[in-house]
Amino acid sequence: MSKTKRTLLLLLITTMLYSTSAPAHTAAAPSAPVAAIYMDGNLLQLDAQPLLVKDTVLVPMRQLFEEQGAKLSWNGATKTVTANKDNLNMTYHIGEQTAYLNGQPLNLTVPGQINQGYTMMPLRFVSEALGSTVKWDANTRTVRITTKVDYTTTVLSGVNLRNTPDSTVDSSALEMLPKGEKVHVIKEVGAFWLEVRTQDNKIGYISAKPKYTDYTSTTLAEQQADELIAYGEKYLGRPYEFGASTDQTDTFDCSSFVRHVYLDKLSIELPRVSYNQAKEGQEVGINELRKGDLLFFSARGLDIGHVAIYVGNNKILHTYSKELGVHYETLGDKWMKRFVTARRMF
Missing domain, CATH: 2.30.30.40 (SH3 Domains)
Incomplete structure (x- = not known):
């Protein structure tokens, strides 16, 4: 066999071996050559390593949204994320190429994905949609995000x-x-x-207690109401005493009980008697009640002589009886006939 034929045969064998050992289509594995991510000059400590897919950096979804002031909700069944910030609303289904910002479609160059248990979203896409600016420093392999922040x-x-x-x-x-x-x-x-x-x-x-800032949200109010009610429940059965002193918790009357629970749990200082407590906060309708609202009733010949905490599901927590002490009760006809007003304190 000539030298030329031997060379051609060797090349043919090498080609055959390579073609049988390598897959026909090799997907590029996501890599993470991102040294650091800074937001407004602060280094982000991410729960999972950033990914770099087709020149797009992906990072854990929840941190990406929340660190930029967006409130996030996640539907695991449909793999849908909804984020709200100021007047912006974004909806996105993981894996799709289109997200919706205030109802308008926006295209993603790389879709979000679930990687090792973390939902990862494109950093630049999300940040810019939320009004932030993003800069990439190729020399230091660093991402810098500058957020648009409203100090409200x-x-x-x-x-x-x-x-x-x-x-x-x-x-x-x-x-x-x-x-x-x-x-x-x-x-x-x-x-x-x-x-x-x-x-x-x-x-x-x-x-986050109401006395310190004017910040409010439905989720925070609900969590604080749950804490307030759970704290009040600790006193179930505590004896009733009309005119009970506010510097002790061995006994309560209706207004000293409410005052103590609000002050001790939420740092909200209410007046001593129910008539004056009814002047605090914001008036709400009986059909607008939420947990933690105060209900005021006529009693003992007074226009307002009793107060109770609304706990949801048409129930109240209060005290007026030496036999029952602090207890739960249904907000039925007995009380609705004497209802005067409802006030929201937080």
């Missing part, structure tokens, strides 16, 4: 900005935010804390 929440009473959502010795106060200071609420942390950004770009946690 007002501090009503001096409150500590803390490094963790905790007021124990494990948490330190970064500074005191004075009355009148404006902050941006990043997200709610349970019933009693808000993660906020200050106007000088500090990020920390402040108390």
Whole structure:
């Protein structure tokens, strides 16, 4: 066999071996050559490693939305995410090429995906849809996000900005935010804390109790009402005493009970007697009640002589009877005949 034929035969064998060992279509595995992601100068500590797919950076969905001030809801059955920020509403089905911003379609170059248990979304697409700007530094492999922030929440009473959502010795106060200071609420942390950004770009946690800021939301109010009711429930059966002293909890009358629960759990200081308590807060209709609202009734010949906490499902928590003490009761005809007004305190 000539030298030329041997060379051609060797090339043919090599080609055959390569074609049988390599797949016909090899999908590019997602890689993560992103060194760091900063948001408004702060390094993000992500729950999962960023992915780089077709030159698009994907990061964990919840952090991406919430760190930019959007409130997120997730439907696991349909794999649909809904995010709201100010006047923006985004809806997206994971895996699709189109999202909807205020009803208008927006195309994604790379769809969101679920990777190792994390729902990953395109960083630039989401950030820019929420009004942020995104810059990529190829030399340092760093992403920098600058958010569009509205400082709309007002501090009503001096409150500590803390490094963790905790007021124990494990948490330190970064500074005191004075009355009148404006902050941006990043997200709610349970019933009693808000993660906020200050106007000088500090990020920390402040108390979510109503006395400290004018921030409100339906979800926060519901969580705080649940905490309020659970706390009041601790006193079930506690004896009734008309005119009970407010500096003790061995006995209660209706208004001292309500006053104690509101003050101790939510730092809301109410007047001592039900007639004056009925002047606080915001009046709501009987068909607009939500958990935590106060209901006021006529009693003992007075226009307003009794108060109860509405706990939902047409039930109230109150005290007026030496036999029952603090107890739950149905808001039935007996009470509706004496109903005067309902007030919302938070």
